[in-house]
Amino acid sequence: MRQSKSPLSASSAANNTPHAVAASSLLSVSQSNSSGALANVVFGNNKLDQSALRTAVAEQQAFGCELPLLAGDCPVENWHAGNQPVERGQIGAMRWACGGGFLFVGLTLACASADDITALAKLAYEQLLALVAESASPHLLRCWNYVPNINGGMEQGNADHEVYKRFCTGRLRAFEQAGLQSADFPAASAVGHAGDSLTIHLLASQTPGRHLTNTKQVDAFSYPRQYGISSPSFARATLWQQGDDTVLLVSGTASIVGHESLHIGDLGAQVQVTFDNIGHLLDQANKQCQQVQFVRVYLRHEEHLAEAKALVEREYPQAEVVYLLADICRAELLVEIECFCA
């Protein structure tokens, strides 16, 4: 993979959107489908009648994500890396796009049964981490994990057999094998979807980001034993800076304080704790980078959409928001929220 060495232009896809404010010119995300995108993440069941999706597919920018879109202007999330040329390719099951100093990779592997998920997660991450390490953008910034049957797979009530926990074991083995320490783990999210395959998307950069902790939450990689044999390998957020450009990628965040899930069964209260966690993280992060620009809200139940939408629109009035139907990795959680700040 070749890298773009030149400094990048000021033009940004976010200029096309009514909501966007002070976008990073080097990396931005919006619901538009402008040409020249690094990657378009396409939600739902790939309804090809959508013109935005047709364009993305035709230009080979599309990276599928099977989560149904519950609300949002457009089923496409557009990742834009300045105005630099984008090179694309495929290696085995991985598709990659590289431009503006960033690399986006997507991988989907069929998962025959819950038993396979540890080995599959390890295999997937082995391939992904090898590709990233050999590329001109070797620094992981963000991973998105879409896990089939994420809360299933328990045999005789053995909580350690839950698919998510086994996924965590496979992922951790691959990270350890690649020599990554917990301080190297990037921002991430891990949610369940209704399909049969494991899909992973990741974003990497030519220059390193800084992985952050949230002092209101135990680091996920230090969760106590009760949450599984292997702890989850991710940071609460990753901060990326170059010149005057600052981007904060906030991980999927939920109603967890310390390591405990709070407000079982109460959507409104879970959303509020999630906002508090994100707010605390933004306070700890670079003060120049507090504008929440793009938000993904994962909801376990479609009937929570109206309530979640009202709360999120009040908390982040300036942001573009997509609402997706997804299972959350802990069975008691109803909502998870991630965001892109610049």
Ligand code: 3EB
């Ligand atoms: C949590 O804080 C909620 O396993 O990659 C959030 C973000 C969550 C990422 C992951 C899991 C992951 O533990 C779940």
